Amino acid sequence: MRVKILPNKHQAVAATVDLLTDRIARQPDAVLGLxxxxxxxxVYRGLIAAYESGAVTFRQASSFNLDEYVGLGPDHPQSYHHYMADRFFRHVDFPAAANHLPQGDHSDPDAAAKAYEALIAQRAPIDLQLLGLGQNGHIGFNEPGSPLESRSRVTSLAASTIEANSRFFGAGETQPRSAITMGIGTICDARRIVLLATGNDKAAAAAAMIEGPVTTACPASALQTHPDTTIVLDAAAAALLSPKVGA
Structure with missing residues (x-):
């Protein structure tokens, strides 16, 4: 596990964009986990800027997103289908057929999760998996207690995750309580992983991920066992790490 600590959020995001664009420039047909x-x-604003400058193209790439809310269709404004289209896909030359997300509005979410895992397996391994970090240490929607070898499945969201994401839902909107997510085992199958975390509210989770034991209590700690993981933090998210980390 390599740890990069940048002075502020802007620089941490820029460093993450550089890692992604470098991989895509060297491997135009990369399979990306988003x-x-x-x-x-x-990050997506940075990738759009790189595309608009001619530094990178996505026309040969393909992607698999980490997760989707159960019960939300692709056109729902809070679905991750909509998020990705609005914030990234429609601004670059990614072929529409090459972008994959779980089907959150499937009548049988468990079957949708199994189908998504099978689709990932057909294209495996993912060449570069991008991750964020939940305040409770989750990656994807693998909440504390998730088996470290888990595969794509339906999972219930922790109360803290629901609260953290409530800002994205308007008054009167029903906020989902479950999601289809890649499992921790699925995530760790990727050839390379890049995790970005910024802000004081991620400091405890970042410390547990990097310096704590590998445990289901902090799902992100599983990344300690991955052979090629880069953790990108700003100074605030790195505040609880020992001085030797990132030196």
Whole structure:
């Protein structure tokens, strides 16, 4: 596990964008694992800027997103299908057929999760998996207690995750309580992983991920066992790490 600590969020995001664009430039047909959430918005803006400058193209690439809410269709404004289209896909030359997300509105979510895992397996391994970090240490929607060898499945969201994501839902909107997510085992099958975390509210989770034991209490700690993982933090997210980390 390599840890990069940057002075601020802007520089941490820029470093993450550089890691992604470097991989795509060297491997235009890369299979990317993509993430959503507030932390990732700056990353996608950076990738769009790189595309608009001619530094990178996505026309040969393909992607698999980490997760999708159960019960939300692709056109729902809070679905991750909509998030990805609005914040990234429609701004670049990614072929529409090459972008894959779980089918959250499937009548049988468990079957949808199994189908998604099978689709990933057909294209495996993912060449570069992008991750964020939940305040409770989750990656994807693998909440504390998730088996470290888990595969794509339906999972219930922790109360803290529901609260953290409530800002994205308007008054009167029903907020989902479950999601289809790649499992921790699925995530760790990727050839390379890049995780970005910023802000004081991620400091405890970052410390547990990097310096704590490998345990289901902090799902992200499983990344300690991965052979090629880069953790990108700003100074605030790194505040609880021992001085030797990232030196």
């Amino acid at each position: 993430a959503t959430g507030g932390t990732m918005e700056g």
